[in-house]
Amino acid sequence: MTQGASVIDGKAFAEDLRARIAVAAAQFEVHAGRKAGLAVVLVGEDPASQVYVRSKGKQTVECGMNSFEHKLDENTDEGALLDLVERLNADPAVDGILVQLPLPAHINEQEVISAISPDKDVDGFHIINSGRLSVGLPGFVPCTPLGCLMLLKDKLGSLCGLDAVVIGRSNIVGKPMAALLLAESCTVTIAHSRTKDLPDVVRRADIIVAAVGRAEMVKGDWIKPGATVIDVGINRLPPSETSPKGKLVGDVDYASAVQVAGAITPVPGGVGPMTIAVLLRNTLVAAHRNAGVAFDESTL
Numbered sequence: 645m646t647q648g649a650s651v652i653d654g655k656a657f658a659e660d661l662r663a664r665i666a667v668a669a670a671q672f673e674v675h676a677g678r679k680a681g682l683a684v685v686l687v688g689e690d691p692a693s694q695v696y697v698r699s700k701g702k703q704t705v706e707c708g709m710n711s712f713e714h715k716l717d718e719n720t721d722e723g724a725l726l727d728l729v730e731r732l733n734a735d736p737a738v739d740g741i742l743v744q745l746p747l748p749a750h751i752n753e754q755e756v757i758s759a760i761s762p763d764k765d766v767d768g769f770h771i772i773n774s775g776r777l778s779v780g781l782p783g784f785v786p787c788t789p790l791g792c793l794m795l796l797k798d799k800l801g802s803l804c805g806l807d808a809v810v811i812g813r814s815n816i817v818g819k820p821m822a823a824l825l826l827a828e829s830c831t832v833t834i835a836h837s838r839t840k841d842l843p844d845v846v847r848r849a850d851i852i853v854a855a856v857g858r859a860e861m862v863k864g865d866w867i868k869p870g871a872t873v874i875d876v877g878i879n880r881l882p883p884s885e886t887s888p889k890g891k892l893v894g895d896v897d898y899a900s901a902v903q904v905a906g907a908i909t910p911v912p913g914g915v916g917p918m919t920i921a922v923l924l925r926n927t928l929v930a931a932h933r934n935a936g937v938a939f940d941e942s943t944l
């Protein structure tokens with residue numbers, strides 16, 4: 645079998661970014677007289693979320709920042725969670741606040757996100773920050789789409805004039821991804837579950853970002869030869885004899901796509917590690933802004 649595509653190594657890119665963050669975090673500590681700090685709030689016992697929260701905490705500390713983890717019981721009521729968010733908003737040691745999603749069904753996610761100070765909203769989910777992104781003002785950009793954009797620009801240089809198709813229109817991935825690609829002067833199409841003839845729509849694209857949550861949905865014969873494919877999906881297949889814990893796959897059928905694409909991100913080791921590295925980047929940016937310490941954000 646011939647392999648056409650070059651593999652985009654998100655894990656290595658993220659390691660490099662974290663190394664630069666660590667240098668800048670040490671400089672911040674000298675200037676501000678304190679470390680930058682990230683607070684992560686987890687409600688409930690979802691095992692996948694626990695894994696992410698643990699690796700975020702570890703990488704935060706490795707980059708020379710403080711990690712404050714708040715684990716609340718599954719049955720915590722919305723009022724108690726809002727009280728915690730208020731305390732974190734007021735805490736000068738906390739620069740960034742991340743409330744792990746999804747929240748239990750009895751809690752209104754939008755209420756909780758709106759309660760986070762926009763200046764500490766390192767996830768970029770607050771409507772103030774999504775509004776800033778949509779009109780082109782500086783704010784915080786959601787970590788996963790910003791990580792995807794960094795990989796695309798590293799691979800392709802200018803994206804100006806390229807046809808981009810984003811599959812998925814969620815507020816945390818699809819919509820902000822489309823806004824970022826538009827700001828780079830791509831011609832952007834947003835596809836979703838009601839899109840007609842999805843394979844034909846995808847075939848037009850020079851850039852494909854798949855953020856669907858359907859294991860291996862995008863097939864190689866949907867892809868224009870040479871296109872760049874960014875696979876955001878994180879799907880765990882049922883356990884099998886070869887993978888007792890269940891194999892992790894993306895939204896793209898990697899085996900067929902790698903034959904046709906020009907470049908492609910793997911799962912794992914593609915977009916996922918970038919999400920966490922960008923979270924740390926956003927936290928350090930927040931720290932400088934909140935402490936009034938000058939910083940050239942374009943260096944990260």
Ligand SMILES: NC(=O)C1=CN([C@@H]2O[C@H](COP(=O)(O)OP(=O)(O)OC[C@H]3O[C@@H](n4cnc5c(N)ncnc54)[C@H](OP(=O)(O)O)[C@@H]3O)[C@@H](O)[C@H]2O)C=CC1
Nearest residue numbers: 788812813814817836837855856857876877878915916919
């Ligand atoms: N690597 C990382 O760091 C991250 C990975 N993820 C992963 O990315 C994926 C997407 O996440 P998220 O955006 O939160 O998911 P959502 O479930 O919020 O959104 C999924 C989107 O895909 C669309 N969709 C669903 N089925 C189809 C279909 N058959 N054809 C076309 N479009 C379809 C939906 O359309 P409609 O709006 O019409 O329902 C929706 O817009 C998941 O696998 C998630 O685990 C998420 C965040 C971070």
Ligand SMILES: Nc1nc(=O)c2c([nH]1)NC[C@@H]1CN(c3ccc(C(=O)N[C@@H](CCC(=O)O)C(=O)O)cc3)C=[N+]21
Nearest residue numbers: 696742743744745746767878912913914916917919920
């Ligand atoms: N408020 C909030 N912000 C988020 O950014 C957020 C969230 N809630 N809820 C869940 C999703 C998902 N997410 C991932 C982060 C890292 C990997 C990651 O590092 N993945 C590794 C593999 C990890 C593994 O092996 O399980 C990889 O792709 O190589 C994946 C997914 C952030 N999310």
